[in-house]
Amino acid sequence: MSxxxxxxxxxxxxxLNKYDCFLFDCDGVLWLGDQLLPKVIETLxxxxxxxxxxxxxxxxSTKSRVQYVEKFKKFGLNVNKEEIFGSSYASCIYLEKFLNxxxxxxxxxxxxxxxxxxxxxxxxxxxxxxxxxxxxxxSNDNHFLKPDPTVGAVIVxxxxxxxxxxxxxxxxxxxxxxxxFIATNIDSTYPxxxxxLPGAGSIIQSVATCSHRxxxxxxxxxxxxxDVIVAAHGINRERTCMVGDRLNTDMIFGxxxxxxxxxxxxxxxxxxxVFKQEKDKQPLYYADKLxxxxxxxxxx
Amino acid sequence: MSxxxxxxxxxxxxxLNKYDCFLFDCDGVLWLGDQLLPKVIETLxxxxxxxxxxxxxxxxSTKSRVQYVEKFKKFGLNVNKEEIFGSSYASCIYLEKFLNxxxxxxxxxxxxxxxxxxxxxxxxxxxxxxxxxxxxxxSNDNHFLKPDPTVGAVIVxxxxxxxxxxxxxxxxxxxxxxxxFIATNIDSTYPxxxxxLPGAGSIIQSVATCSHRxxxxxxxxxxxxxDVIVAAHGINRERTCMVGDRLNTDMIFGxxxxxxxxxxxxxxxxxxxVFKQEKDKQPLYYADKLxxxxxxxxxx
Numbered sequence: 001m002s003x004x005x006x007x008x009x010x011x012x013x014x015x016l017n018k019y020d021c022f023l024f025d026c027d028g029v030l031w032l033g034d035q036l037l038p039k040v041i042e043t044l045x046x047x048x049x050x051x052x053x054x055x056x057x058x059x060x061s062t063k064s065r066v067q068y069v070e071k072f073k074k075f076g077l078n079v080n081k082e083e084i085f086g087s088s089y090a091s092c093i094y095l096e097k098f099l100n101x102x103x104x105x106x107x108x109x110x111x112x113x114x115x116x117x118x119x120x121x122x123x124x125x126x127x128x129x130x131x132x133x134x135x136x137x138x139s140n141d142n143h144f145l146k147p148d149p150t151v152g153a154v155i156v157x158x159x160x161x162x163x164x165x166x167x168x169x170x171x172x173x174x175x176x177x178x179x180x181f182i183a184t185n186i187d188s189t190y191p192x193x194x195x196x197l198p199g200a201g202s203i204i205q206s207v208a209t210c211s212h213r214x215x216x217x218x219x220x221x222x223x224x225x226x227d228v229i230v231a232a233h234g235i236n237r238e239r240t241c242m243v244g245d246r247l248n249t250d251m252i253f254g255x256x257x258x259x260x261x262x263x264x265x266x267x268x269x270x271x272x273x274v275f276k277q278e279k280d281k282q283p284l285y286y287a288d289k290l291x292x293x294x295x296x297x298x299x300x
Numbered sequence: 301m302s303x304x305x306x307x308x309x310x311x312x313x314x315x316l317n318k319y320d321c322f323l324f325d326c327d328g329v330l331w332l333g334d335q336l337l338p339k340v341i342e343t344l345x346x347x348x349x350x351x352x353x354x355x356x357x358x359x360x361s362t363k364s365r366v367q368y369v370e371k372f373k374k375f376g377l378n379v380n381k382e383e384i385f386g387s388s389y390a391s392c393i394y395l396e397k398f399l400n401x402x403x404x405x406x407x408x409x410x411x412x413x414x415x416x417x418x419x420x421x422x423x424x425x426x427x428x429x430x431x432x433x434x435x436x437x438x439s440n441d442n443h444f445l446k447p448d449p450t451v452g453a454v455i456v457x458x459x460x461x462x463x464x465x466x467x468x469x470x471x472x473x474x475x476x477x478x479x480x481f482i483a484t485n486i487d488s489t490y491p492x493x494x495x496x497l498p499g500a501g502s503i504i505q506s507v508a509t510c511s512h513r514x515x516x517x518x519x520x521x522x523x524x525x526x527d528v529i530v531a532a533h534g535i536n537r538e539r540t541c542m543v544g545d546r547l548n549t550d551m552i553f554g555x556x557x558x559x560x561x562x563x564x565x566x567x568x569x570x571x572x573x574v575f576k577q578e579k580d581k582q583p584l585y586y587a588d589k590l591x592x593x594x595x596x597x598x599x600x
Contacts (some may be wrong), residue, residue: 114343138460138461140492140493140495140497141493142407145495159464160438160464161463161464162462162463162464162467162506163461163462164459164460164461164462164465164498167462167498168495168497168498171489171496171497171498172495175496188510188512189471192440193440193441195440195445195468195472196471196475197440197468197471197506198464198467198506198509198510198519199467199508199510201509201510202467202506202507202509202510203506205505205506205508205509206462206498206502206503206505207498207502207508208505209488209501209502209505210488210489210496210497210498210499210501210502212488233560268581279441282589
C-alpha cells in the first residue's frame with residue numbers, strides 16, 4: 001500500500017478512527033527551533049477532546065521530563081510529566097524495569113542533569129554527571145579514576161561539558177564487563193543555530209571505542225525506547241500511531257515497533273523523499289503539517 | 301618458517317648480518333614506563349659502531365621530535381632529531397609529501413603541541429590546538445565555530461584537553477569533504493600509572509562519528525607511517541628490521557611493510573603468545589630482551 005496523504009476531512013476521520021494513542025516527536029512536528037507550528041495547539045486539544053492518549057517522545061537527554069514540561073509551557077502547550085518520554089527517562093526506566101537494577105547501587109553518569117534528575121525521581125543515586133569536581137585539568141592520580149565499588153551501571157548521554165577526566169573515569173567503570181553500559185540515544189549530530197553539532201552518539205563513541213563495548217541504546221529508533229513506553233502506558237501497538245518528521249528515525253521507530261506511522265513535512269523531509277524510500281520503509285500516512293488534522297476537520 | 305629465538309652468539313650474528321637498518325618501538329623495548337631496560341645503551345652503541353642505521357618510531361603524538369630527544373636524554377640515550385619518527389611528525393610529512401599540501405593554507409589541530417611544533421618546523425601554520433581561547437564553556441555563537449577559509453587540512457591526535465568546543469569546531473571543518481582528515485594514530489587506549497586510559501583513537505572516533513568520515517591514520521601499524529619513513533630515509537625494506545613489543549601493532553607494521561621483525565618480550569607479550577599467532581602473523585625473530593643482542597655477543 002502506498003503512503004496516504006491527509007488532504008481532506010474524510011481521510012482525516014478515517015485516520016483518526018484507527019488510533020487511540022499518538023506518539024509525537026517534538027522538534028519539526030510541534031515546533032521548529034523556537035517557533036510553534038500552525039494549529040498545533042488546536043490539533044492537540046481536539047485529539048484530547050476525542051479521548052486520544054498523547055505521548056511526547058524526545059531523544060534529548062539533557063532535560064528531564066519536568067524541565068520538558070516547562071519547555072512545552074513556553075510554546076503555550078499544557079502537557080503533564082507523565083505524557084513526556086525523554087531518552088534520559090527511558091534509560092532510567094530501562095535500567096529499573098528491564099535490567100532489574102539493584103537500587104542500593106549507584107549509577108555513574110557521563111551526561112547532563114536530565115539523567116541525574118530522572119534517576120533521583122525513581123530513587124537511584126548518581127555520581128559523576130554535573131559534579132563540578134569533575135571540571136578540572138586531567139591528572140592520572142585524580143580520585144575519580146578509582147572506581148567507586150557501589151556503582152552498578154553507567155549511563156552516557158549528550159553533554160557539552162565533556163572532558164578527558166570524565167572520559168577516563170567512565171572508561172574505568174566500563175572495563176568492568178558486569179557494569180551495564182546504557183546510552184540515552186546514539187544520534188551522531190543535532191542541528192543548532194543553523195549548524196550541525198556533535199550529538200550524543202559522538203560522546204558515547206569516544207568511550208565505546210576505548211572500552212571496546214557497545215552500549216544499550218534507549219532513544220529512537222531503538223526499540224528499547226518503545227518497549228519502555230509500552231510497558232509504562234500499557235498501550236496497544238496496533239491502535240497507536242507514531243507522528244514524526246524523520247523517515248530514518250521516527251518512521252523506522254514506528255514501523256519496527258508495529259505502530260501506525262504519520263510523517264509530517266514540517267521538518268527535514270519532502271514529499272519526494274517519502275516515495276524514494278523502499279516500500280517497506282514508507283510511512284502509512286503523511287501530511288504537510290500536523291495542524292492539517294484540525295484544519296481539514298474544520299473546513300466548510 | 302617458525303620464529304627464531306635469539307639465544308646464542310651465532311644466531312645473533314646471523315640476525316645482524318641480514319639488516320642494515322633497525323626501527324625501534326620505544327616503550328616496552330628501550331624502557332618500561334620510567335625504567336631503562338638492561339643493556340639497551342650498550343646494544344644501541346654496538347649497532348651504531350657496526351654502521352647500522354637506527355630509527356625510533358612512536359605513536360605518541362603529544363610530543364614533537366625535539367621533545368622526544370629530551371626524553372631519550374633522561375634515560376642516558378643520545379639520539380638526534382632525525383632518528384626519531386613520532387606520529388605527529390609522520391602526519392605532517394604525510395600532509396606535505398603525500399598530499400602535496402599548499403603551504404599558504406593552515407592546518408586546524410585537535411591535539412597537543414607535538415603536532416603544532418612539527419607543523420611549524422616544516423613551515424605550516426596551525427590554528428586550534430593548544431590555543432587557550434578554546435578552553436572555554438561551549439556556546440553556539442563562539443567564533444571558532446565559523447570555519448576559517450584559509451584552513452586546508454585537519455590533524456587530530458591524543459589530547460587530555462578535549463572539550464565540546466574543540467569537537468564542534470573540528471566538525472565544522474570536517475563537514476567540508478575537500479579538507480583532508482588526518483589522525484596521528486588510532487590506538488584506542490594506552491597504559492598509564494597502572495591504568496588503561498582513552499587513546500588517540502577515542503578522541504578521533506568522537507569527531508569521526510559526527511562527521512561520518514574515516515581519517516587517514518599515520519601511526520603504527522598503518523603503512524602510511526612506514527611509507528613516510530621509507531621516503532624520508534631512503535631505506536631498503538628488505539634490509540630493515542622492525543623491533544617491537546606488540547604483536548598486533550609493531551609486528552603487523554613490520555610484516556605488512558615487508559620488513560624483518562624482532563619481537564622482544566619485555567613489554568606485553570609472552571613466548572606463548574608468539575606461537576599462538578597465525579603462522580603468517582608470527583615475527584621472524586624474538587628475544588627475551590633487546591639487550592640480549594649485546595649480552596650474547598659478549599659471552600665467553
